[in-house]
Amino acid sequence: MKAFIFDLNGTMIDDMEYHTSAWLRLLNNELGGSFTWEEVKKEMYGKNPEVLVRIFGPERFTAEKINSLSIAKEKQYQAEFLPHLKLLPGLHEFLEAAYQKNIPMAIGSAAIPFNIDYVLDNLNIRHYFKTIVSADDVVLSKPHPETYLIAAERLQVPAANCLVFEDVPKGAEAAANAGMKAVIITTTHQPPEFDGLTNILHFSGDFTGEFYNKILYN
Structure with missing residues (x-):
């Protein structure tokens, strides 16, 4: 990726x-x-x-x-x-490692800028992301692929080479519709709720574990 x-x-x-x-x-x-x-x-x-x-x-x-x-x-x-605002376990280390490897990263969210700014600025992580796609940037929300296609275009990376991190079935479906693979964080939905989606590479509760080392270093 x-x-x-x-x-x-x-x-x-x-x-x-x-x-x-x-x-x-x-x-x-x-x-x-x-x-x-x-x-x-x-x-x-x-x-x-x-x-x-x-x-x-x-x-x-x-x-x-x-x-x-x-x-x-x-x-x-x-x-x-x-x-209670904090990144999920392992995510800060993952972002820092990707940043050091010059892997371009983006946020593709249905949230309004008011909420995205709240997270990025309170956690001081804005510098990790080359672009941010918010609710204000799209006409059609997930599961339409527009959010993720705009992010890929701004990153200047083909959609097929982008890996999406999501937590809801509609978001994973949006990634599939964009031609992108997805990793699912199971904070709110469990694996059976994603049945029928063939673009999912991995399920996990956070960003710890060998899978995340593999996608960074392999």
Whole structure:
């Protein structure tokens, strides 16, 4: 592989529980819903506006209201998660080793820049990434391949030579649709949930283990 592309939430940091909690509070307490944890978790992919439209339909909110709800949800998430913000085990060492080997790296996330900046700047890891593709950079969210194809183009590396790190089935599907192999971090979804996807090389709970040495040094 000539380049690495990382999803962010749930892949680099174990924060999806906090996203789910923030969504659940917004949907039920502020918007009058009666959703369960599992129902909310199932809908948490793509851009925030897409989540709201999937749940409430296209006519419920104005674009301005959707934006304000999205920011309110992210502020709640950030406040709750900040004391726990850290990279998954082994990831800092992996990023540093890849950086020293001049392997180009990117972030390809459905998060808004407000959330990506929160992670990169609080953890001081922005320098590892040559480019960042956020929700603001794409028209179509995962599982459409646009996020990962833009990242590959900006890295100037053919899609087939990019390895994606993901945590959700829709993200792994996006990698497959882009012609990319994927490594799955099992923070929120387990291997059986990825059945049918043939582009997955490895499952692991974090970035430790011999597999990560092999893809760096072989």
